[in-house]
Amino acid sequence: MKISYWEYQTWLSELDYCIIGSGITGISCALELREKEPQARILILEKGSFPQGASTKNAGFACFGSLTEILDDLKTHSEEEVRDLVTRRWNGIRMLRDRLGDRAIGYEGLGGYELFQESESGETSRYLDKINYINALLKPVFGANPFKIVPNTFGFKGVLPQLVYNPFEGQIDTGNMMNALLSKAGEKGVHILNGVSLHEFEDCPSGVFLQTSIGELSCRKLLLATNGFAGQQTELPVSPARAQVLVTTPVVNLPFRGAFHLDKGYYYFRNIGNRVLFGGGRNLDKAGETTTEFGQTELIQSQLEKLLREVILPDTTYEISHRWSGIMGVGSQKKPILRKLSDNVSCGVRLGGMGVAIGSQVGAELAQLGMQH
Template sequence: MELSYWELKTWLDELDFCVVGSGITGLSCALELRRTHPQARILILEKGVFPQGASTKNAGFACFGSLTEILSDLNHHSEETVTALVSQRWKGIQLLRQRLGDKALEYKSWGGYEIFRETDTAVFDRCMHEMDRVNTLLEPVFGQSCFRPVPNKFGFGNTLPKLILNPLEGQLHTGKMMQALLHKVQGGPHPILILNGVALNEYTDLGERVAISTNHFDFQTRKLLLATNGFAGNLGVPEVKPARAQVLITEPIPGLSIQGTFHMDEGFYYFRNVGQRILLGGGRNLDPEGETTRTFGQTPLIQESLEGLLREVILPGIPFQIGHRWSGIMGVGPQKKPIVTKVSDNVACGVRLGGMGVAIGSHVGTELAGLAGA
């Protein structure tokens, strides 16, 4: 691309910070940079028309892990690590709410529920046996117990008569959350510039500056911050693998009484109400290899499993129509802990959010901004 003098001087000249990725993490990083460096020249690069990845494609769960997810994590991580992860997610949710306000987020504190199929009696019994231990472990984080059994009052089919409620979980409007973040980033006396449709191809840390090559032009910045999560492997962060999440939403269902957020099968399935609609996602565990991809799209295997779940469990005997389908790309790895680290003297990354971007994106972005001055 041939650039004019005006384009160079207005967008690309004498940059202090360049953030790659305009999702929750990238925008939160830029906001923290603006707070700590009020006069700095800050640019955000976004390869998509919308934030490409998961930030505008997620289910809008303000959650920090169902009981079965936490128990699974305790099989692979220490109690200290799991407590720290849950604490980070909880603090991230509170930071997001404080920064944008519940009204802008359309935040609803309706609680989160874990559902158990009729064949999951052993799993439910284990949850009941371990519930006090987990509540005690996490009580310092929340100041109260967070899990308790409640009657299954939603009319779900082929499920056990009790659910496990987490009253601290909520839901929000993903699109309005991102609009509010973008408005905050681009407002004020020193707005942060965002260039959409610009993909980072490669970078070189030159010592005093970082040379950046994109699909349209080259430029330099003093510090480079990578917030590309599921696409971080393309930029030399090998500990991150992409994970596609397929989602669908129904047309409005008259008289729908389901309200809240819901989890099944250690979080591999999740659904919620969006007004009178049901949003449902998951099924990645049916094809782990196939869903380890940076390609957006749907597959018959997973879409059929989601529709079967609607018919047999969520809406038994209730007619529905699918209104829309989409997918998002998350960043996962062998550990649940996000990677927030320096890649070189002038380059840092905040990636591998493990499907918890709504919860931890704000916190990870703030940490990432802190590395820019380190």
């Protein structure tokens, strides 16, 4: 593609910062840079028509981790590390809300619940016995106990009569949230080019040179905010993790509102008005879902439909109206990778399926890395 003089002068010349990825992390990074360096020329390159990956494809959970997920994390992380993870998620959610406002992102603080299937009754008692321990660990983060046991009053079938509830979880309108971020970036003079892929880059004494789908570009600093796609550009320990999601048609007299978790967070559902969003099942085929390819599989979709029909909405009439998938970035550790790869190249990736919660803070920290000399 030949770039015109006008295109080059307006968007591509004398770039101070080039950010790869226009999701929550990338735009948050750009906004932080703009606040600290009002005169900087900032460009975001995005390979998709929408922010590729998960920022416009997530389930809209403003969450910090279910009881069983946190207990599972304690098998591979220290208590301090787990508390730090939850703190980062909680602070990140508040940062997103403060930046955009609850109305703009459709935030609803409806709380979160965890269900346990009857087949898990033996294992569940061990989890419930740990509530006091986890509450003591996390009370300093929230200023109150985050978890308590409540009865199942929602009509779910095949689950134990006890649910775990936390009042600090909420949900957002993902589309409105990203639209608000994109609008704010535009207001602040941050240029975003969609449909542009980064092929390779080289950090040289005179700047960073990028080979892209529209030709060669250069910038003073390059910042990678590509999360699950980071492995395509670097050798960082980031694995893509596809998450499949479906949404129902409106359900008459939907008996629940809020965010719900099942099977250590591998399944999750919530209301969108009177619709139900249901996603997960990656644990059924972790190898197959370790991919950067979008799409659905019969194995996972059929299990989502089965749980929806038998557990979540038994004896209810509805149809499936939407199906899609998003790509997360995961690894052996839940802590995101914030690192300088060279003098003028930095990354903020591997958000561990918690992009809504931590994307704003990771973006701000990535900007701080990029501004270092």
